[in-house]
Amino acid sequence: MNVQLLFFGITADLINTSSVTIELENSLLVKDFKELLLAKFPQLKNMQSYAIAINEVYATNQDIVKENDVVAIIPPVSGG
């Protein structure tokens, strides 16, 4: 199954892209998805913290990443 990843702010600079599609074997808890992200994108280890949004809504570790979801990596925000 495919999942689209979006990167913003400093994470887009670290990974050097703002969007990429990755393939997963099956649906995953966000908690486990984060582990997979770190394995795929070790540059994210430089981040002390970041949030995950699924389809434009903040996700918790217990939410599930499913086929065709758009998953955004949200570094600490600094609007205003």
Add this chain to the structure above:
Amino acid sequence: MSKTSIKITSEKLDLQECYNFVTDDSCGGIAVFVGTVRNNTQGKEVQQLDFSTYKPMAIKEMEKIADAALDKFPIVKIAIHHAEGMLQIGDVPVIITTSSKHRKAAFEACQFAIDTLKETVPIWKKEHFSDGEVWVNAHP
């Protein structure tokens, strides 16, 4: 009629538009917060700020803040407008206006809205100095 006006734009923000939106005959006061680009960070001279957004989600989060403000405080209307793109010193990245029957609610709702925006809305600013650039709050 809508009680909320939410906008993210690369155009110059329009204070009059935010003010006009919240005016209402039932209101005795309007509170206005205008964010401005400061020329220094911890003693270092800032030349400009670049705002990037996750626009569709940022709009949703701003709508949630406006709805929460209407829920928590006895205000009548609220506008939250944010800029994106490159801003210069003195430019305005954010305007929030609130109106209420009595002033206290307008002040409190305005403060709640800007404080929450800074915590939850997916917008990021990059400070440009003479010798480089830094993402604000990023702690890489």
